[in-house]
Amino acid sequence: MARSGAAASSPASVTGDGARSDATSLTREQKLELYYFMRLTRSLEERLVNLYRQTKVVGGLFRSLGQEADAVGSAYALDRSKGDMLSPLIRNLGSMLVQGAKPNEIIKQYMAKGDSPTRGRELNIHYGDLERGFIGQISHLGDMVPVMAGVTLSFKMRRQNRVGLVYVGDGATSTGAFHEGINFAAVQRCPLVVIVENNGYAYSTPLRKQTAAKQLVDKAIGYGIAGEQADGNDVIATYEVTKRAVDRARSGGGVTLIELITYRRKGHAEHDNQSYVPAGEIDRWAKENDPIDRYAARLNDEGVGAPELAAIDARVQSEIDEATDEAEASPMPDPTDALVGLYADPPAVAPLWFRQGIKSAVEVHERPASWGTHDV
Amino acid sequence: MARSGAAASSPASVTGDGARSDATSLTREQKLELYYFMRLTRSLEERLVNLYRQTKVVGGLFRSLGQEADAVGSAYALDRSKGDMLSPLIRNLGSMLVQGAKPNEIIKQYMAKGDSPTRGRELNIHYGDLERGFIGQISHLGDMVPVMAGVTLSFKMRRQNRVGLVYVGDGATSTGAFHEGINFAAVQRCPLVVIVENNGYAYSTPLRKQTAAKQLVDKAIGYGIAGEQADGNDVIATYEVTKRAVDRARSGGGVTLIELITYRRKGHAEHDNQSYVPAGEIDRWAKENDPIDRYAARLNDEGVGAPELAAIDARVQSEIDEATDEAEASPMPDPTDALVGLYADPPAVAPLWFRQGIKSAVEVHERPASWGTHDV
Amino acid sequence: MSEITYLEAIREALFEEMERDANVFCLGEDIGAYGGAFKVTEGLMAKYGEERVIDTPISEAAIIGAAAGAAHMGMRPVCEMQFIDFISTGYDMLTNYVATARYRAMLPCPMVVRGPSGGYVRGGPFHSQNPEAAFLHTPGLKIVYPATASDAKGLLKSAIRDDDCVLYFEHKYLYRRIKEEMPSGDHLTPIGKARIAREGRDVSIITYASTVWKALEAAEQVEKEDGLSVEVVDLRTLLPMDDDAITATVKKTNRVLIVHEDTRTGGVAGEITARITENAFEWLDAPILRVTAADVPLPYSPPLEDYVLPQTSDIVLALRKLAAY
Amino acid sequence: MSEITYLEAIREALFEEMERDANVFCLGEDIGAYGGAFKVTEGLMAKYGEERVIDTPISEAAIIGAAAGAAHMGMRPVCEMQFIDFISTGYDMLTNYVATARYRAMLPCPMVVRGPSGGYVRGGPFHSQNPEAAFLHTPGLKIVYPATASDAKGLLKSAIRDDDCVLYFEHKYLYRRIKEEMPSGDHLTPIGKARIAREGRDVSIITYASTVWKALEAAEQVEKEDGLSVEVVDLRTLLPMDDDAITATVKKTNRVLIVHEDTRTGGVAGEITARITENAFEWLDAPILRVTAADVPLPYSPPLEDYVLPQTSDIVLALRKLAAY
Ligand SMILES: Cc1ncc(C[n+]2csc(CCOP(=O)(O)OP(=O)(O)O)c2C)c(N)n1
Ligand SMILES: Cc1ncc(C[n+]2csc(CCOP(=O)(O)OP(=O)(O)O)c2C)c(N)n1
Ligand SMILES: [Mg+2]
Ligand SMILES: [Mg+2]
Numbered sequence A, B: 001m002a003r004s005g006a007a008a009s010s011p012a013s014v015t016g017d018g019a020r021s022d023a024t025s026l027t028r029e030q031k032l033e034l035y036y037f038m039r040l041t042r043s044l045e046e047r048l049v050n051l052y053r054q055t056k057v058v059g060g061l062f063r064s065l066g067q068e069a070d071a072v073g074s075a076y077a078l079d080r081s082k083g084d085m086l087s088p089l090i091r092n093l094g095s096m097l098v099q100g101a102k103p104n105e106i107i108k109q110y111m112a113k114g115d116s117p118t119r120g121r122e123l124n125i126h127y128g129d130l131e132r133g134f135i136g137q138i139s140h141l142g143d144m145v146p147v148m149a150g151v152t153l154s155f156k157m158r159r160q161n162r163v164g165l166v167y168v169g170d171g172a173t174s175t176g177a178f179h180e181g182i183n184f185a186a187v188q189r190c191p192l193v194v195i196v197e198n199n200g201y202a203y204s205t206p207l208r209k210q211t212a213a214k215q216l217v218d219k220a221i222g223y224g225i226a227g228e229q230a231d232g233n234d235v236i237a238t239y240e241v242t243k244r245a246v247d248r249a250r251s252g253g254g255v256t257l258i259e260l261i262t263y264r265r266k267g268h269a270e271h272d273n274q275s276y277v278p279a280g281e282i283d284r285w286a287k288e289n290d291p292i293d294r295y296a297a298r299l300n301d302e303g304v305g306a307p308e309l310a311a312i313d314a315r316v317q318s319e320i321d322e323a324t325d326e327a328e329a330s331p332m333p334d335p336t337d338a339l340v341g342l343y344a345d346p347p348a349v350a351p352l353w354f355r356q357g358i359k360s361a362v363e364v365h366e367r368p369a370s371w372g373t374h375d376v
Numbered sequence C, D: 001m002s003e004i005t006y007l008e009a010i011r012e013a014l015f016e017e018m019e020r021d022a023n024v025f026c027l028g029e030d031i032g033a034y035g036g037a038f039k040v041t042e043g044l045m046a047k048y049g050e051e052r053v054i055d056t057p058i059s060e061a062a063i064i065g066a067a068a069g070a071a072h073m074g075m076r077p078v079c080e081m082q083f084i085d086f087i088s089t090g091y092d093m094l095t096n097y098v099a100t101a102r103y104r105a106m107l108p109c110p111m112v113v114r115g116p117s118g119g120y121v122r123g124g125p126f127h128s129q130n131p132e133a134a135f136l137h138t139p140g141l142k143i144v145y146p147a148t149a150s151d152a153k154g155l156l157k158s159a160i161r162d163d164d165c166v167l168y169f170e171h172k173y174l175y176r177r178i179k180e181e182m183p184s185g186d187h188l189t190p191i192g193k194a195r196i197a198r199e200g201r202d203v204s205i206i207t208y209a210s211t212v213w214k215a216l217e218a219a220e221q222v223e224k225e226d227g228l229s230v231e232v233v234d235l236r237t238l239l240p241m242d243d244d245a246i247t248a249t250v251k252k253t254n255r256v257l258i259v260h261e262d263t264r265t266g267g268v269a270g271e272i273t274a275r276i277t278e279n280a281f282e283w284l285d286a287p288i289l290r291v292t293a294a295d296v297p298l299p300y301s302p303p304l305e306d307y308v309l310p311q312t313s314d315i316v317l318a319l320r321k322l323a324a325y
Helices: A004-009 A028-053 A068-075 A093-099 A103-110 A144-157 A176-188 A216-223 A235-250 A281-288 A291-301 A306-329 A335-339 B004-009 B028-053 B068-075 B093-099 B103-110 B144-157 B176-187 B216-223 B235-250 B281-288 B291-301 B306-329 B335-339 C006-020 C044-052 C060-072 C084-098 C101-105 C132-136 C149-161 C210-226 C243-253 C268-283 C302-308 C312-324 D006-020 D044-052 D060-072 D084-098 D101-105 D132-136 D149-161 D210-226 D243-253 D268-283 D302-308 D312-324
Strands: A085-087 A164-169 A192-198 A226-231 A256-261 B085-087 B164-169 B192-198 B226-231 B256-261 C003-005 C024-028 C053-055 C076-080 C112-117 C142-144 C166-171 C179-181 C195-198 C203-207 C230-234 C237-239 C256-263 C289-293 D003-005 D024-028 D053-055 D076-080 D112-117 D142-144 D166-171 D179-181 D195-198 D203-207 D230-234 D237-239 D256-263 D289-293
Touching (some): A028 A093, A028 A291, A028 A306, A068 A093, A068 A164, A068 A256, A085 A144, A144 A164, A144 A176, A144 C060, A176 B176, A176 C060, A192 A216, A192 A235, A216 A226, A216 B216, A235 A256, A235 A291, A291 A306, B028 B068, B028 B093, B028 B103, B028 B235, B028 B291, B028 B306, B068 B164, B068 B192, B068 B235, B068 B256, B068 B291, B144 B164, B144 D060, B164 B235, B176 B192, B176 D060, B192 B216, B192 B235, B216 B256, B235 B256, B235 B291, B291 B306, C003 C149, C006 C024, C006 C044, C006 C076, C006 C149, C006 C179, C060 C076, C084 C112, C084 C132, C084 D084, C132 C142, C132 C166, C132 C237, C132 C268, C142 C149, C149 C166, C149 C179, C203 C243, C210 C230, C210 C256, C230 C243, C243 C256, C243 C268, C256 C268, C268 D289, D003 D149, D006 D024, D006 D076, D060 D076, D084 D112, D084 D132, D112 D149, D142 D149, D149 D166, D149 D179, D195 D210, D203 D243, D203 D312, D210 D230, D210 D256, D230 D243, D243 D256, D243 D268, D256 D312, D268 D289
Parallel strands (some): B085 B164, B192 B256, B226 B256, C024 C076, C112 C166, C203 C256, D024 D076, D076 D112, D142 D166, D203 D230
Antiparallel strands (some): C003 C179, C142 C237, C195 C230, D142 D237
């Protein structure tokens, strides 16, 4: 395996005891729930691919194939009953599902429906819900780090027992916003976990063109925070390393930077043909290090039979079918809804003079040739 | 001494062999030149204080008292004959003098004269000269790091044997620009030396409110570059550590981050009363760790007699007197020069309609009460 | 009650709002023990502690982003930019994250970003900026820029209570130069409403911030010397713009001069002009004129700064030209 | 010669300029082996190598800052923003460092920042922006925004040769939708000169970029249906603005409609309006009207995006209103 063993390298600056895939306090039920969320993530994305090919998706489609363990395992370490919050990125569909996002919301978002969580304003999984504890990202990479520094600063100021988690990709670690945000949180000892999902690429850019650091976890010491690295394709290891960081944050120990080693098996978005990837690399990860295969094997070893997993798979399928039906039947937004909700006051922007009384701008929506050729 | 011994702590991530104040290949002549530049820096600033008190300085006045060794020793490690370049900050008057800046230029800048290097456009030591190899900074902290990454990238692309040096304060390490710039240079293995002048404060903010890192040199490993720390109040140690980094850069070894431990004995600018500084701290540094006193003692030990140093002091004084006379006699800028030189083409902006044919906007220049109360 | 300066009025607003609402907190560089580069926040940390008056690292993007995050959770952060010129490093955070939060993600973002703005103080190109035009173009933000001490107080208090992000620019030339007795009680200046700084019949000057004072000076001069009656409208809020007040003054005098300290091209005057020609074209008896800074970075040497920035004499010249048209 | 698309024209300009001048190099995210998010730089790295076609980390401020540093030393960098929306994170670097370099420190800064701009492609609020107004306000920059394939090529070549920083916005909706035969030889479009895209007598439309095409469509429609003769001026360069061309068309038709895709308040139309009332007020027979996007972040769902962005039918309506005035 190319890089999945990185957790074992245990650099000087990494605290904790690295991957402990075997030791976990999770119950059997919780373990099956992890499986459920990973399967749901993958199958839901597969459904989106179908819809995309039917040209029912508006805009690009983003996959987290091969990264489901990283997303699900880390989010699972948060305590929803305590009001923990997370800020997902484009590969964190799994994290959002754990936090309570619903498949029909995701499909509606991708189909730009009027009753999608953003009412058709923002694309793909860019949405949030303060109640359920996740915050809608913007495209500008790194920007969510300062925002989550502020979210968790408010936890601290209000003496709340809550923790926040923010994801960044290997590429996003190069942004100024990442740096300013993590440093701010470190100084304030905010209860924040920063997960760097090192999936080897930022769009087409391999890690070595993104940073000269040997490993991204090496950045922790420069911020004076705890740093850990784990195998992001091992859902239990991911859960455990995140859980330690969440506990540390909750008990006043401040920020942890976790580097999860994983691999992006699909292109940046569906249109990307991955011509820049060395031959064989993707296959190797698919064959030797698929997080769901690995986890199913492990569960099997632990006595969970194939029929039990198949039952979960079936449940996932029917949930997705139902969600798809609901999403497809949903209406597109009302054009003039575009004017609503920019400010608390006034509640809507007035239509421009040439649109007074006009309800929609064009009768038929052209589908530009470039649809699907652009990214988040 | 509060923090001057930091060089001895030799953290795991620091390469090289720390402070080697005793071992140096500098000649006697060069050593005296170091003394000259440190003395020139201090005396020139003292002259500026006089001019400031006479309200002849326009705007704030910035001191590097106690940091002369850091500025002079590091800049001295560049090779001007090879076309090395540096980007100074507000505490780097000494670095600029080493690189060829002239006292009369500095005084003219502070007096906003028409024949100052920026013709009255920019304040204090914010100016540069490509010929002599220094680049005019802007106020926005951190921004010079990407710029120097680009300067040194051009050295690399053109197979030139040149090196660049950029200064940042402890405070400026928190900026996104610093992070993006140093990372960019690290990946490109630019021939760049980044000197972090850790003088304990950013304006009124002590280091612990700026970063949670134990030491700033710990940031090096996160960028995959060499890191060294040295006693910035020891001019020889500063020279040596910088020289190693310059040699590394010139021989293709890429970026080095050097943390120089020093102390800002004056306020952020002349108006700052340093009320936030713990009692006794400044005195302690002044008494126990003045870089010029320390260096004079060392030279004395090495056989340089007091008369020889006094002669240098006298030479410095007469150079400054001459420079002051020249600067005082210089004209203020011609008002309409404000319209010249924004673009290469057109060479000047046209005057606005209400100023056609008008040569100056007001007859008498009011001196606002807030002069001197603002910073760079 | 006694008079207080523009700067003291800002400070008073901060004290009152922090006292009134425990969710209000301040963050910025050197605002704590030091009291800020201009001492606006002096005494605040002593009273409200380090947790509600936060000295931050030098990172404007983080200051603004963290404020947004805290605002989502119900806090009411007030960010200080040490000089407003440094807001440029938070430009992305403000225009992309903050301004769109409610619209794209139903995230409330009640926060204020404030800082010393403007020139006439020999501050040079990076300590004299007027960034209002750079943000006028961003739906989702509100922008206020007070010219008087009572508006400085009233607008800041309104801004802190506003449920969206308000950029509050305070003019450093006015900090200690103007004084006023504060209206009694819980003084709020409404956001979005202009103020008639001087009534007049012959020509209108539309302006804001420092140049309100220059406009008033010029108005007085031409009244004395030319017998002209000049109306001066102080916009106070730039976004949303008070179209009613603008249209009303145009209909009254039929001659308009727009004055701002900021550079000319792409400045706020353009937007005002466009609104006037749309809303009151037929009432115009003369071209709309602009007196603004010249289109260069602001140089620091006194003769240069004076030449670049608009002066009272320029306004006088423009008023005469308009009156004679 | 055969026709090439707007996108191919940009690529052709890059190849020609890199061939002509060894100081020209490109830097940006994924522009190398991958050829860029839209494949504008496809083939460039294969031909000129990794040193002259640099895949950078995700750091727009560093890309722009490094370009400036290299430009000081005589290089001619061309920066790609993967989407122009990300230029916001380099806003400080551009407006404070780059734009002032020559003026404050005699530092030459010949560089280009380019990237896919604009909407009509369901890109949502962060992949559809038109940032021209945010920079119009910065003396020291130049801004071009071509509408045709030949201008796309000619302006990029001129921008690369310009001795100052040029922001080059390329409209992604036009990338593959328009084609044109390139003028032969070393084709340069002058910076600062507008283009008459269509001659007319009754009303002038002043516009640029994508809406040039909508303006032409509308012009044709009202010619057919109403017998109106509409002149369409494609500004091409926004900074410096071609006052001569603007004044000339106003004096010819006496009725002006300004159209841009960008949001209304603080958009470029305001500046154009101000210049017209200053330079040609007496020639106006009707108010200057604006057709622009509504003042909201651009939503992504088709019915919403279509509603927010200006459409041909809006221009038709405005032309009729102006003609009837
Ligand atoms: C500031 C900024 N610059 C550029 C982009 C364009 N962009 C979108 S995703 C991406 C690559 C992200 O890579 P990484 O952070 O590793 O996340 P991954 O997609 O691998 O999960 C880029 C360059 C962006 N969104 N934001
Ligand atoms: C981006 C930015 N934010 C704020 C400032 C205001 N400012 C000027 S100097 C300074 C403190 C700098 O501290 P440090 O980097 O440690 O340098 P020192 O003055 O100690 O040498 C601050 C906050 C600035 N110049 N740039
Ligand atoms: Mg990645
Ligand atoms: Mg410092």
